[in-house]
Amino acid sequence: MSATKRNVRVFRYDPAVGGDGGFRDYTLEVENASAMTMLDVLLHIQREQDPTIAFRFACRVAMCGSCGMVINGRERLACKTNVSDLPPSEDITLRPMNHFPVIKDLVVDMDPMFNKFRETLSFFEPKEQLTEPARIAPDAPEREEIRLATDCIACGCCVSSCTMVDHHPDYAGPAALARAYALIADSRDGLFQERLAAALPSCHECRTETNCTEVCPKGISPTRAIKYIQRTALVQLEVTPKEAEVEETEAPPARWEVDRATFIRGAGVAVIGAAVAVTLGSVAAITTVGPTESAAAEEWVSVGRIADLPQGKVTTVLLNYEARSGIYSQTISKPVMISRLSDEIICYKTACPHLGCTVHFENQSDEFRCACHGGTFDRSGSVIAGPPPRALDRYRHKIEGDQLLVLI
Amino acid sequence: MTQSVKADLLIVGMGAAASMAALYALDANPDLNILIVTKALKGKGGCSRMVQGGFNVVLHPMDSHEKHFMDTLKGGQYINKQDLAYTLVTEATATIKEMETRFGCFFDRNPDGTIHQKPFAGQSYDRTVHKGDLTGIEIMSRLTEQVIKRGIPVLEETRAVDLLLDESGKTVTGALLFDMRRGDFLVAEAGATLVATGGGPTQYRFHAPGPEKSVDGLGMLYRAGAVMMDMEMVQFHPTGLIIPGSVVAGALLEEGLRGAGAYLFNGNGERYMLNYAPDVAERATRDVVSRSSYIEMTSGRATPEGGVYIQASHLGPEFVLKNFPGMAERCRQFGYDLARGRVPISPTAHFVMGGAAVDLNGQSSLEKLFVAGEDAGGVHGANRLGGNGICESCVLGRQVGKALSKHLHNGNRALATTRKDQVKETADRLLRPFTRDSGPSPFDLRKRIKEMNWNKVGVVRDGPHLTEALAEIDAIADEASRMRVSGGRNYNMMYTAAVDLLSMIDVSRMVATSALAREETRGAHSRSDFPKQRDDYGLFNSNLRRGSDGKPVIEKTPVAFTRKSLEECQNYRKG
Amino acid sequence: MSVTEDEAKPIQYRKHLRWGEHDPNRRANTPLGMWAWLWQRVSALLIVVLLVLHISLPYKLAIQFLLLLTVTFHATLGLRVILLDFNLVSIRHHRTLAWALPVVGLIAIFIVWRCIY
Known part of the structure; x- marks a missing residue:
């Protein structure tokens, strides 16, 4: 395979200078187009022509997703694109991805x-x-x-x-x-x-x-x-x-x-x-x-016998029930946290009012805690600490005979 | 002035070990103020993500922790830290279940819906949990997601360059960080520091880990004065792709190919493995195959590409394409046809078994310094089993995370005072390459150290070459002290290469020193001048620390057979 | 020289690049699905224009024909979105849908037109 000369256009932006940035042209000898990735192209330019060029890579085998860039008008991974994948008549044009702030040259901030x-x-x-x-x-x-x-x-x-x-x-x-x-x-x-x-x-x-x-x-x-x-x-x-x-x-x-x-x-x-x-x-x-x-209708679902709920404790019960919506029916299982203090029974939802993560009751501290962002609630469901905007949500409940029912 | 940040817990790195530690520490102790710093983007760096094979764990009733433990010791040729290895195998079961139920990983299933486990070399039972051949992506994506969910702050593209110590030099107070985007230093001080950068032996000509890795953690641990163990143990994977002129060279072709019956040929077209291991041929363990290939390559029987060939075509092209689609694709990208032709390969540096000496909580020999993952040593002994790597990162990362939450909970959050001039001295020294008008290029030196390590501290070593290597490392270190970097400070990749090189020099020196001191062949360490494993001599761990002259001082300590005796190990699965 | 003297400057990110900005090869590489979206919008405008013409200049055969053509083109591209929305055709065939539906629609309309006139 004989070496061919390829023109490579690389988008350059220097944060120390600012401005709009633009393309700079390099000419590269390509020995074997089918075994040279875009990452190799950039590394060659960096080692032989311009050490200040910046790009990002890590694994080089398409597993980490660090080297995404726009190559000849299309988003591709630099490690996964070979010189031979591009038409020989075209220049190789490398440019940072759209919609991400450019840190330097081909490197973008992916935080958005x-x-x-x-x-x-x-x-x-x-x-x-x-x-x-x-x-x-x-x-x-x-x-x-x-x-x-x-x-x-x-x-x-x-x-x-x-x-x-x-x-x-x-x-x-x-x-x-x-x-x-x-x-x-x-x-x-x-x-x-x-x-x-x-x-x-x-x-x-x-x-x-x-x-x-x-x-x-x-x-x-x-x-x-x-x-x-x-x-x-x-x-x-x-x-x-x-x-x-x-x-x-x-x-x-x-x-x-x-x-x-x-x-x-x-x-x-x-x-x-x-x-x-x-x-x-x-x-x-x-x-x-x-x-x-047609909205899912509300439904009273039995939690079990009240006597089974230990006094003074918070018990988490998983409800399994059939929900119907129009011609659909599906089996739903939903956890309910039931707090029983003397005669007072409160049925809490397990979803944190902040972002909806699951709240658990901690026996040692006698508090409800959300692991995501540290939201903490007291026994009555009020917020003690953390970001939740309001108290724990509750289910309505009623007692029929010895059974406890909640409205789902 | 250099900016500074403070945290209860500073975690260096963001692979599986680092993420698991962060998640478990925070979940046990939600008011803990954790800071993660990573050289790459969130969850994108490190080798955890590149794991193809899977995660060894005992799940089936027919299997047992005992068997996994013995397999690990057998693989490690008896010099593992047994307590650490025992924790690894016993805690792995709970860890993998929690990764599914708490973090949402989903591994491949059996038809009945239970987790599928595949066979891997060196195991007495099929126990490798996997997700296709992209297990690392599943694990790292899910763990990163959980870190983001908990809002743990992550400084991206901010690398630790050195650990900070107090006046006594016995307590780690944090780390000096370098923000690669701004091109400036940042001081991070913490009640505890966890180093979990991963190893990644890229200081060799062929290496499997991504070239962004550069044994940083091992380098900084050594420079800080932590005790390092078994640094001579560097695993070479036998089947790394040869792609002349490409950075992808060294990337793995998976072990399963040899398992399925692929042949290896030298440049003369001979199936040389029949000479080295007549019974099992290509199915021999990684160390044996790597060594054999290396000997062929250095005895004038290399292929024109400088390696050996792997051939899978006799298994049938359909079989190859169906069972190894990822590998076939990887070959095809570079014009090789795995299904129908021969593909040039070479042994490739894969994993550092050595690392900081740690206890079961990940505590190193220095106060307030914890280590997990590939940066920690001892658990794998002289050779690591395939599938025990990501297992180590996740399991021991979890253990360390739990230990750290307890440690920090018990009133240990106070920050120690960093030695007065350490930050300024280090920063001044490290910035000098920017101010010179001329000097060697880090790119050239990096190439030189890779060739030197490959030829003299590589797959097969011998005394004279190792001695030469130590002298050459000194020469490279000398040149490195005069390096010049051009361009500005922002996102300067040449500077990144320069800092990488400093870690590579320290680690190369540790490897060569330890390799010279172990006068036998054991596991991944082979000496052509001592080709036999000597159980009457070699049952020691090489503990190494930085001496006052900056050179490593080595001390051999006998292996502690705390759980299994030498005889039990030797007799396990014999015939 | 000390660190403080040579303090690195705060870094100024460049505003994100927009689609097609500094991107000489973009248009040639625009995928068919994008064109389908764009042409449906263009044809919507055309329909408005043709409708106005059709109402103000009734019984002009040419305008009627163009209107029918444009409406069919627009509708078939809308059908493409519906088929994808409800997963009635796998997304794998989205490119085929983008060209085949308008082509089939236009041919059908042409035949119908020939039958009438």
Whole structure:
């Protein structure tokens, strides 16, 4: 293989100088185009021509997602792209990813993306305190659904390719939504409703451009993830937020109001969409979105015998019940923390009013604690410490005979 | 003035060990003020993420901790710290379950929904938990997510350059950090400091870990005066890709290929493993295959690419593509056809078994200094089993995290006072490369030390070469003290290479010194002048610390057979 | 020289690059899905213009034909989004949808038109 000369254009920005930055051209002898990655191109330039050039890499085998950049007009990993992957007639053009502040040359600050992960609650929160891993068959539909999405390396290519990220500051972006999706589909996770509510408004920003799907180096489709969240919300999101059932008078946080409005708008759009689709003679399957608007009815569920609840203790009970919504029914299991002090019984929700993590009762300190951000509540549910905006939410309960029932 | 930050717990590194320690320390003690600093982005650096194989753990009733323990000792050729290895195997079971139930990892399943475990070399039972061949991504993504969830502050692209000590030199007060983006130092002082940067022996020509790693933790522990053990034990993986001129060179082809029956050929087209290990041939352990390949390569029987060939095509192209899609893809990217042709490979530096001597809580020989993960030594002995690496990081990271929360809870949060001039002295010294008008380039020196280590402190060593190596390390160190770095201070990669080099020099010196002192072949350490394992001589740990002249001082301490006797170890799985 | 004298300056990040900014190869690499989105917007505007023309200048065959063509084009691209929204077609085929639906729609309309006139 004979060496060929390639012109390499690298975007340069020096933070000590500031300004707009721009391309600088280098000429490189390429010995073997099919065995030279973009990382090698940059390293060669750095070692032989210009040691001040800055780029980022770590593992160099497409596992860490540090070397995402725009290579000839498309987001790619530098370690995964060879010179031979680009047309020989074109210059090699290397430029930092879109939508991330540029630190220097090709190096960007990826914190905006990590912050979006936090906003969409894109982290696992166990539904219940298990000691054994959940038994889930490898071909279970939920795992088949998200099989690819769990391989995300957070390289940011999708975020850079999505034009909508720049137009809607509140948009969570494809990476965070793809993760939210994987968690929403994960039956072990306990923040289903909260995450769905947090992710849904962002999903409406998607314009189905499929840029993210095109560029993902791991073959994940955030577009598909976003659509999944929307479909799930259509049939699963409670139209009346659960806060409405709370006996306390405190107003729910503003976020919910927004979400509800957005949801109803979203549902409206979907209904129109469905109607159009039906007119066009599309498959009857679409009609299944019909019963969307029927909210899940409230229901009294038995917790068990009152006598079984130890005096003075807080007992966590896992409720299993069948919930019906339109033509759907599903088995739901929901934990309830029941505090029994002499004759007073209070049934608390386990979701922290801050971000919805699971709250546990600690016997030694006689307090409820949330592990996420250290929210602490006293026996009556009032906030003692930490960020929660209000007291622990409660379920309404009643006593029938020797049975305790809660309104779910 | 140099900026400073204070914390209860300073964690250096953000791989599996560091993240697990942070999570467990915080969950046990939510008001703990933790600061994580990492040389890379959140959760993106380190070797944990690059784990392909999996995590050894006893889950099946037919398996037992006893067996895992004995396998680990057998792999380590009896010089493991037995108590540490025992903690590793017994706590691994709870750890993997908690990673599933608390942090949301999801590993591959059996058809009945229980966790699948695959076979790995050197194990008496199939006990490697995995997620496809990308186990590290699953573990690191989930742990990073949990760190973000808890809002633990992380300083990205901020590397620790040295540990800070008090006047007595016995207590660690924190670390001197270098913010690579700003190009400036930052003093971090903490009630306890955990070093968990991972090793990553990139000071060799071929290395499996990413080139961003540079044995920083080991270097700073040594410079701070911590006792280091078994530094001669550097594992070489037998199948690293050769890609001339590419930084990807050294990246692994997974062990499963040899397990499945792939052949190795030298430059003359001979299946040389039949000469070295007639019974098992290519299925021999990592150390044996690496050594054999290295001998072939240095005896004039190398391939034109300078290595040996691996061939899997006789297993059938369909079989290869179905079972090793990731590996086939990795080869294809560089024009090699794993399914139908031969691929040039070489042994590649993979893992440092040695590290700081620690107790079961990760406490090192210095006060307020804790170490976990690859930076800690002793648990793997002379050789690490495949699948015990990420296991060590997670399990011992968890143990240290729990221990730290207790340690800091018991009124130990007070900050010690750093020696008056340490920060200024170190910062002045480290910034000099920026101010020189001429001097050697760190890139050139780095290349030189890699070649030197490969040729003289590599897979097979001998006395004369090791002596030469020590002299050459001194020469490189001398040149390194005159290095010049061009360009500004912000995100200067040449400067990063210069600081990396300083750690590599210290670690190379430790490895060569320890290797010279162990006059036998044991596990990953082979000496051509002492080709036999000598159980009447070699059952010691090489404890090494920095002497007053800056050179390592070595002290051999006999292995403590606290749980299993030598005979039990020797007789285990014999025939 | 001491550290304090040579204090590194605070670092000034560059504002994020926008899609297409400093990106000479972007347009040639724009994926089909993006074009589908863009052309649907463009055709919406065209429909507005043609509708106005159609109402103000009734029974002009050419305008009617163009309107029908544009509406069909717009509708088929809308159908693409619906099919993807409800996962009725796997996202793997999104590129096929983006060109095949408009092509099929336009051919169908052309045939219908020929049958009528």
